[in-house]
Amino acid sequence: MxxxxxxxxxxxxxxxxxxxxxxxxxxxxxxxxxxxxxxxxxxxxxxxxxxxxxxxxxxxxxxxxxxxxxxxxxxxxxxxxxxxEGHAGYGKLQIGATLTIGNYLATLIVADFLTRHPESSVHLKVHNTATIVDQVARHELDLGLVEGSCRHPELIVEPWVADELVVFCAPGHPLAKKASVTLAELADESWIVREPGSGTRETLDQALRHQHSPLKVRLELEHTEAIKRAVEFGLGIGCISRLALREAFRRGSLVAIQTPELDLQRHFHFLWHRRKFQTAGMREFIGLCRAMTAGVERSDQIEWSFIP
Known part of the structure; x- marks a missing residue:
């Protein structure tokens, strides 16, 4: 050679x-x-x-x-x-995660991985779905963990765990005490939503595809925590993963709005390049992800021992 x-x-x-x-x-x-x-x-x-x-x-x-x-x-x-050189471990892993997964699951899995394999290293990048898909396609990432859909022809997509979005508001909001809310009522509200290109926005837009009137979007934000704060301050209603809202619902600082006309179900997925060599480290990391969600039907049902 x-x-x-x-x-x-x-x-x-x-x-x-x-x-x-x-x-x-x-x-x-x-x-x-x-x-x-x-x-x-x-x-x-x-x-x-x-x-x-x-x-x-x-x-x-x-x-x-x-x-x-x-x-x-x-x-x-x-x-x-x-x-x-006599080193154990799996070398360096380049992992990409979308915001909900990155903020609430991926860091815990990375910590577990590094505890089990201290000779290894992990570089975790957190972006929206469109960015993670692009970086995996360009071989900048070994593995992606995404909450949006992926139709890239060069990427393999495997389901991980079910997830559900929920519409929510501040406790003092007029919709907070209603048993259920119609699409027409939702259309009259100001919304705080994720940006285009995010998996959360994609799921919401898909659920509202038959709604004739567009949402009154007051703010588009790139971070779920910022959306939660804006809704708590009374700036409008939002829609993000139940996983991200679990603690806020428990405290009562935010309230779920029942929306029977909306299908807000989705899945988290793994994705990697179909021509990429799947290393032992990748397989181990995916195995830890699946172990975290074993036996649960939806992401917000993961045991509190994983998410404090």
Missing amino acids: RFTLRQIGVFVAVARHESVSRAAEELSLSQSATSTALGELERQYDTQLFDRFGKTLRLNELGQALLPQAVELIERAAAIESGL
Whole structure:
């Protein structure tokens, strides 16, 4: 073989960042050394792996075909090196989670994983569903935990646990004491909602697809905690996962609104690239996720021993 692992590592880093300078920072190399390694790899085989647009490099068709194999090669090489050095564990995992999962479940699973495997490391990124799907598709993440739908042709999607959204308000709100609320009544209220691209907003929009009048959206916020605070302050009503509202409902600082006309059921999912080598660390992490939700029908029913 004429290529080196260093050249392959540079290729993978440049593909992830679409930038030689940012790849150099990740690899702790100089920009010139990074550029030289990539150039040598392409010259050795008289080919190009990227299309150049100024300082931006984007994978061409050949580069896209080779990237999953290159990522697998680097991961297997790292596992071999770890074994030769006598280290246990699963190396480094890049995990992405959407906000509800990231804030209420993923950090607990990461803590459990690292307690069991102290030689390993985990980098957890928390974004909305659209961002996590994009990062998994670009091989920037090993595994995604999402609450929205994913139709990307290159990604494998597996169900994890059921979840349910709930419409809610402050205790003093006029709807708080009603036995149930109609769609027409909901349409008259001011709403505090998640941003487009989030799984929560997607589920709400899907549930309201037959509603002729659009919602009166007063605020769009990227964080569930901010939505809860805004609703507590009386700025409107909201709709997020029951998992995120469990403690607030217990305290009585927020109240669930019964909406029999709305189907707010959904699922949390795992997703990974179909051409990605599934490492032992990924399998272990997924196993811990499934162990956390074993025997429960919905995310908010997870035992309090997991969520204080």
